[in-house]
Amino acid sequence: MNRSRAVRTAVPLAAITLVAAGGAWALHSDAAPATRSGGERVAPAVYHTFDGCQDLLSYLRRHADPLVTAYGIAGGQDVYAVATSGAAAGGPVPRASSPAAAPERAAAGTTSDTGTNVQVAGVDEADVSKRSGDLLLTVVGRREGLTVVRTSGDRAQVVGRLDPGWRPDSLLVQGSTVLLIGSGPASVSSRGVGIPGLQAPGSAPGISYPAPGMLVLRTRVAQVDLADPARPRLVRTLDLDGSAAGARLSGGVLRLALASRPARLPLVVPRTTGVTDATTAQRQALARNRAIVAASTVDEWLPQFTLTPAGGLPSSGALLDCTSVGVPESFSGVGTLAMLTFDLRSVGIGHWRGAGVVADGTTLYSTGDHTYVATTGWAPVPAGQVDAVGTIGTQPARTQIHAFSTTADGVRYLGSGEIAGRLLDQYSLDEYQGRLRVATTTGPLWGGGVVEPMPAPAVADGAGSAVSSTSAVSSTSAGAGGYPVESSGAVTVLALRGSRLEQVGRVDGLGRGEVIHAVRFAGPIGYVVTFRRTDPLYTLDLSDPAHPGVAGEVKLLGYSAYLHPLGGGLLLGVGRDATTVGTTTGVLMSLFDVSDTAHPRLLDRVGVPGAWSGTEADPHAFAYAAGLALVPLGDGVLAVRVGDGRLGTPAVLQLARGGSDPQLAVDEVRTFADPDRLWTVAPGSAGAVVAAHDAHSLSWLSAVTF
Numbered sequence: 001m002n003r004s005r006a007v008r009t010a011v012p013l014a015a016i017t018l019v020a021a022g023g024a025w026a027l028h029s030d031a032a033p034a035t036r037s038g039g040e041r042v043a044p045a046v047y048h049t050f051d052g053c054q055d056l057l058s059y060l061r062r063h064a065d066p067l068v069t070a071y072g073i074a075g076g077q078d079v080y081a082v083a084t085s086g087a088a089a090g091g092p093v094p095r096a097s098s099p100a101a102a103p104e105r106a107a108a109g110t111t112s113d114t115g116t117n118v119q120v121a122g123v124d125e126a127d128v129s130k131r132s133g134d135l136l137l138t139v140v141g142r143r144e145g146l147t148v149v150r151t152s153g154d155r156a157q158v159v160g161r162l163d164p165g166w167r168p169d170s171l172l173v174q175g176s177t178v179l180l181i182g183s184g185p186a187s188v189s190s191r192g193v194g195i196p197g198l199q200a201p202g203s204a205p206g207i208s209y210p211a212p213g214m215l216v217l218r219t220r221v222a223q224v225d226l227a228d229p230a231r232p233r234l235v236r237t238l239d240l241d242g243s244a245a246g247a248r249l250s251g252g253v254l255r256l257a258l259a260s261r262p263a264r265l266p267l268v269v270p271r272t273t274g275v276t277d278a279t280t281a282q283r284q285a286l287a288r289n290r291a292i293v294a295a296s297t298v299d300e301w302l303p304q305f306t307l308t309p310a311g312g313l314p315s316s317g318a319l320l321d322c323t324s325v326g327v328p329e330s331f332s333g334v335g336t337l338a339m340l341t342f343d344l345r346s347v348g349i350g351h352w353r354g355a356g357v358v359a360d361g362t363t364l365y366s367t368g369d370h371t372y373v374a375t376t377g378w379a380p381v382p383a384g385q386v387d388a389v390g391t392i393g394t395q396p397a398r399t400q401i402h403a404f405s406t407t408a409d410g411v412r413y414l415g416s417g418e419i420a421g422r423l424l425d426q427y428s429l430d431e432y433q434g435r436l437r438v439a440t441t442t443g444p445l446w447g448g449g450v451v452e453p454m455p456a457p458a459v460a461d462g463a464g465s466a467v468s469s470t471s472a473v474s475s476t477s478a479g480a481g482g483y484p485v486e487s488s489g490a491v492t493v494l495a496l497r498g499s500r501l502e503q504v505g506r507v508d509g510l511g512r513g514e515v516i517h518a519v520r521f522a523g524p525i526g527y528v529v530t531f532r533r534t535d536p537l538y539t540l541d542l543s544d545p546a547h548p549g550v551a552g553e554v555k556l557l558g559y560s561a562y563l564h565p566l567g568g569g570l571l572l573g574v575g576r577d578a579t580t581v582g583t584t585t586g587v588l589m590s591l592f593d594v595s596d597t598a599h600p601r602l603l604d605r606v607g608v609p610g611a612w613s614g615t616e617a618d619p620h621a622f623a624y625a626a627g628l629a630l631v632p633l634g635d636g637v638l639a640v641r642v643g644d645g646r647l648g649t650p651a652v653l654q655l656a657r658g659g660s661d662p663q664l665a666v667d668e669v670r671t672f673a674d675p676d677r678l679w680t681v682a683p684g685s686a687g688a689v690v691a692a693h694d695a696h697s698l699s700w701l702s703a704v705t706f
Contacts (some may be wrong), residue, residue: 035209048327049327053586056298056322057297060301067290071269072261079616094439108567109170109566112370112379115129117622119426120367125369127171127620128670129172132223138171139171143161144165146164147160147161148230149162150229151690153675156679156703158704159230160228160230160231164234168182168222169182174224174252174345178232179219179254180222180227180348181221184219186217192204192214203241220238221240233310235348236308237307238307239306240305241258242258242260245361245373246363251368253406254344255335256340258303260335260336261334264300267673290694300324301334303318320336320338321338325355325413327600328359329690330416337360337373339371339384339411341407346379356414357416363429368406371406373403373404373437376399397420397422397442401419401438403436415498417501421442430521430526431458431525432523436496437526438493440491440492443486443487443488456690474600488512488513489508490515493545495507505544507549510528511529511531511536513528516529517575518529521542525597526548527571528540533580535555536554537556552600554592555599558576562612569596570591570592570645572589572624574622574631575588576589576616587638588604591642606650610665611633612634615632620670621667623670628641628642632669637653637655639678641652655691655703664683665682668683675695678693
């Protein structure tokens with residue numbers, strides 16, 4: 001009889017080397033064993049792999065049965081929350097330690113070879129527009145598909161188009177290969193009627209089919225040959241079950257994470273409209289759903305694929321082999337998180353390597369060879385914790401993180417971990433010297449708590465010196481209500497021990513009563529911005545992973561939503577200005593001197609009242625080149641020169657002669673810099689535009705609309 005293999009790992013106190021397909025990953029173990037709150041020793045890690053499909057199917061059926069309802073399978077962030085308490089409230093205690101070495105602090109933000117603002121040097125990220133030589137490639141605009149624009153001199157010209165019959169959301173470029181990524185056509189299980197509200201054949205009266213969630217969400221990836229830019233050629237299309245948690249390209253290898261729920265199960269729902277006995281209908285639906293789960297096949301649980309060569313016949317099957325799927329120690333639902341790698345230097349998306357974990361995933365961070373996917377943790381809501389309107393916001397949030405080895409030779413699921421709090425975005429994760437640093441806001445999952453009235457704290461004026469405000473702020477003031485006193489920021493350092501990401505160090509209490517608005521890591525230093533009424537920028541000393549701590553902080557009005565290390569001890573923040581009570585007033589750009597981590601200083605700041613920046617919605621919208629910071633606004637692109645520790649006079653680059661489109665989608669605006677020209681791709685009401693500006697005078701040169 002097949003049984004799942006329970007693997008118990010005893011962790012030595014020396015360094016650990018995990019041999020993954022294609023190489024070894026050296027990870028550090030620390031002298032002291034990890035402990036939970038209260039000093040309890042963490043038990044050895046336990047995880048499960050499977051001997052075959054029947055073994056995996058038995059696990060899924062067994063764990064899904066308690067979740068079966070008359071309306072499907074309960075689960076996900078809308079039904080489940082966590083019950084354990086978060087970090088204790090309280091302010092951080094600055095450490096009396098020397099700052100890290102200056103050369104490691106000089107890490108700067110980076111731009112990929114395709115012109116995209118990315119988190120990790122050498123790891124490109126999927127985006128709406130890319131640069132390839134003198135070509136601009138974009139999926140924005142009124143028309144579906146890929147548009148190829150050639151830039152030359154002062155002008156841009158559309159030279160090619162490909163309409164695949166669907167609308168891609170983003171793209172990646174590897175040589176003459178372009179990948180278009182987006183949502184594929186949804187489908188319904190082949191065993192289903194496929195029309196909500198119709199009664200399933202042979203079912204009991206009062207049962208309808210299919211259940212909510214029966215719609216199979218799919219991700220589509222199309223491979224395009226751009227050897228002739230005037231004639232882009234579709235090579236093949238790959239449809240995959242699930243929603244993409246992220247895509248990264250490094251060394252010619254694509255890493256793609258997909259999160260899928262078991263939507264192919266032909267579950268039913270009670271049809272209570274026009275039914276006199278709703279309770280009976282619910283009991284019948286529950287019984288039927290339990291029977292469906294008990295009789296389910298593994299193909300109804302695992303994600304599927306459909307590969308269609310251009311002009312050829314499609315082929316379909318299971319995306320993962322059953323033996324390549326693992327289960328974390330902490331129950332994470334019955335969905336599947338699939339991690340795939342594709343070598344674009346050879347067969348493209350026609351062949352892949354993959355591994356999976358029975359879990360969910362929403363946020364992806366990758367160094368290339370190592371990829372982490374995080375999601376809000378699962379746990380049943382305890383009895384008595386749901387109020388009359390179903391609010392479970394008083395439950396503290398937790399984040400689960402799943403680690404994979406993603407080399408060119410294959411994928412291996414390495415292990416999982418769980419920490420208190422919720423992530424802001426991918427910049428909340430960072431790997432350094434074999435350990436993972438994670439920034440989270442701890443506290444209730446969806447609000448809760450009461451904000452205490454308190455006087456506005458001291459803030460920094462435009463010159464960086466502290467000024468004080470004595471006005472009391474009500475808990476219902478704008479910008480104050482909604483941030484519970486239980487919330488605060490934290491950075492946790494994790495190490496992979498066996499199959500578990502375990503805590504080896506933690507600093508918390510960052511911004512009591514506030515939430516994290518921006519995070520950036522640069523070698524052994526971390527930067528965290530929290531906000532309620534003011535913006536404390538914390539500098540963190542992470543050089544000792546077992547004892548991370550706050551090195552310094554600086555407060556000012558407003559907050560930074562994106563942080564960009566410039567090198568040379570400078571840090572640039574882009575966010576919003578605000579009043580003393582936290583009411584935001586417009587776009588704010590701040591320049592900090594962080595050369596001394598114990599004493600960070602505000603050097604300069606410039607703002608645009610009443611404006612909103614696309615960088616706050618998507619960091620890909622930010623661009624920095626040759627001392628020029630570029631941030632999309634509603635009426636163009638804000639350009640600010642950085643030099644000699646100061647910010648220059650703001651200028652707004654208009655995207656068309658005589659003004660810009662009032663319906664500009666600022667989060668999709670991208671600017672690419674040449675030595676003498678700035679090229680901006682922007683979608684608007686009349687279509688997309690590529691505008692050219694002089695990189696020195698910032699004067700408008702030309703524009704083409706398509």
